[in-house]
Amino acid sequence: EAKTYYNDDADLKYLSDKTVAIIGYGSQGHAHALNLKESGVDVVVGLRKGSSSREEAQNEGLEVLSTAEAAKKGDIVMVLIPDQFQAEVYKNEIQPHLSDGNVLAFAHGFNIHFGQIEPPSNVDIFMVAPKSPGHLVRRVYTKGSGVPCLIAIEQDYTGTAKNTALAYAKGLGGTRAGVLETTFEEETETDLFGEQAVLCGGVSELVKQGFEVLTEAGYQPEIAYFECLHELKLIVDLMYEGGIEGMYYSVSDTAEYGGLTRGPRIIDEVTKKRMEAILSEVQDSTFADEWIEENKNGIPKLKALRSDLDNHKIEKVGKQLRSMMNWLEEDKTAEAAE
Ligand code: NDP
Ligand code: MG
Ligand code: MG
Numbered sequence: 001e002a003k004t005y006y007n008d009d010a011d012l013k014y015l016s017d018k019t020v021a022i023i024g025y026g027s028q029g030h031a032h033a034l035n036l037k038e039s040g041v042d043v044v045v046g047l048r049k050g051s052s053s054r055e056e057a058q059n060e061g062l063e064v065l066s067t068a069e070a071a072k073k074g075d076i077v078m079v080l081i082p083d084q085f086q087a088e089v090y091k092n093e094i095q096p097h098l099s100d101g102n103v104l105a106f107a108h109g110f111n112i113h114f115g116q117i118e119p120p121s122n123v124d125i126f127m128v129a130p131k132s133p134g135h136l137v138r139r140v141y142t143k144g145s146g147v148p149c150l151i152a153i154e155q156d157y158t159g160t161a162k163n164t165a166l167a168y169a170k171g172l173g174g175t176r177a178g179v180l181e182t183t184f185e186e187e188t189e190t191d192l193f194g195e196q197a198v199l200c201g202g203v204s205e206l207v208k209q210g211f212e213v214l215t216e217a218g219y220q221p222e223i224a225y226f227e228c229l230h231e232l233k234l235i236v237d238l239m240y241e242g243g244i245e246g247m248y249y250s251v252s253d254t255a256e257y258g259g260l261t262r263g264p265r266i267i268d269e270v271t272k273k274r275m276e277a278i279l280s281e282v283q284d285s286t287f288a289d290e291w292i293e294e295n296k297n298g299i300p301k302l303k304a305l306r307s308d309l310d311n312h313k314i315e316k317v318g319k320q321l322r323s324m325m326n327w328l329e330e331d332k333t334a335e336a337a338e
Contacts, residue, residue: 002182003181004178004180005166005169005178006175006176006178006179007175009166009175010163010166010167011163011166011170012167012170012171014163014164014167015036015076015164018041018075019043019044019073019075020036020041020042020043020074020076020168021044021045021046021070021071021077021078022070022080023046023047023070023077023079023080023081023089023094024046025047025054025056025057026082027133028080029134030057030060031130031134031138031141031172032107032134032137033057033060034062035171035173036168037062039170039172039173040171041171043062044064044065044070044074045062045064046066046067046071046093047065047066047067047070048089049066067089067094068094068096068097071096071098075102076102076105076168077094077098077102077103078107078128079104079107079111080107083108087111087116090111090117098120098123100123101122101123101157101158102123103125103126103161104123105127105128105165105168106126106127106129107127107129108127108129108187109127109187110188110192112125113184114288114292121155123155123157124153124156124158124160125153125155126152126153126154126162126164127150128149128151128165128169128172128179129149129151130172130174131148132148137172145173146172146173146174146175146177147173147177149169149172149175149177149180150181150182151169152181152182152183152184153165154184189279189282189283192287193278193282196278196282197275197278203232207314208312210224210227210228211228211314214228215313221317222320222321225314226321228314229314238250248260
């Protein structure tokens with residue numbers, strides 16, 4: 001069972017004489033910067049030249065510096081730009097400014113775990129990873145609550161890495177909900193596996209194949225879209241709130257019986273074996289090597305795959321149908337405004 005920490009296990013005093021440099025002001029960056037600041041922590045934000053986020057951060061009363069200046073000023077440097085750009089930015093603008101006993105922090109383990117960033121031995125390295133998108137990290141905090149976070153300690157040079165990580169998680173609001181201890185290895189590998197096999201890859205293919213089966217059998221694409229994609233949100237919301245049992249409790253008995261008897265015929269032992277193969281490619285870094293190489297080449301394969309998907313019938317009919325549901329746009333706007 002994962003070790004879990006709450007408010008009483010964390011002490012903000014471990015941040016009291018420190019400056020936290022938040023590098024990047026996107027989904028996670030804005031939430032970390034604002035939550036920590038409101039928790040009484042000294043925060044500076046590091047952004048690249050010409051950054052579109054500069055004004056937004058300054059309007060929130062945050063001090064904005066260049067990435068290098070922020071890294072220099074920060075005792076704790078939290079790297080919150082997209083993972084595929086971190087190694088380059090780290091090498092040029094962060095590493096030169098890390099001094100003895102500083103802390104290098106992340107919200108995802110990819111670059112450390114797969115050796116893309118190799119920090120010196122005289123700094124602490126930890127992860128504080130909220131288990132939710134940034135806008136929720138921020139919104140939940142302002143309502144006096146917090147989202148669950150993971151922490152992991154990769155390198156404890158000072159002997160206080162864990163206390164500092166817990167204090168950081170507390171400043172984010174994470175200890176109000178619960179902070180679970182993991183490792184960079186476990187976080188990185190399970191995250192990649194989850195998004196590939198289940199959340200992004202698995203679910204999208206299931207939806208697409210279901211849509212194809214119905215439309216190829218002569219059913220109308222609009223109807224197939226509703227049954228195979230649109231209604232997924234309802235089901236996922238029910239699972240999110242009450243687990244698989246909670247979902248089955250809420251749907252009809254017909255759906256429950258049909259799902260329980262037919263589901264295992266769709267996703268079976270063979271699928272599970274293929275999931276295990278996907279996991280092996282994550283563990284032996286086949287996937288990471290491929291993705292790093294793809295980025296070096298200017299993401300040609302990703303661009304081609306995006307264009308294939310854009311041409312799929314489910315996307316064409318989906319765009320039409322979603323334009324009929326004007327409240328979807330309002331939902332999105334409301335979310336962005338949070
Ligand atoms: P975002 O894509 O939201 O980051 C955007 C920020 O990064 C902007 O400030 C942008 O600057 C800056 N940026 C983008 N490209 C570069 C570049 N090449 N050089 C310098 N700055 C750049 O990132 P996320 O918040 O999604 O992710 C940050 C970290 O958090 C990642 O490690 C991710 O894995 C992790 N994470 C993300 C979660 C999420 O839900 N999003 C959840 C948990 C962890 P500009 O304004 O100039 O464009
Ligand atoms: Mg993920
Ligand atoms: Mg139905």
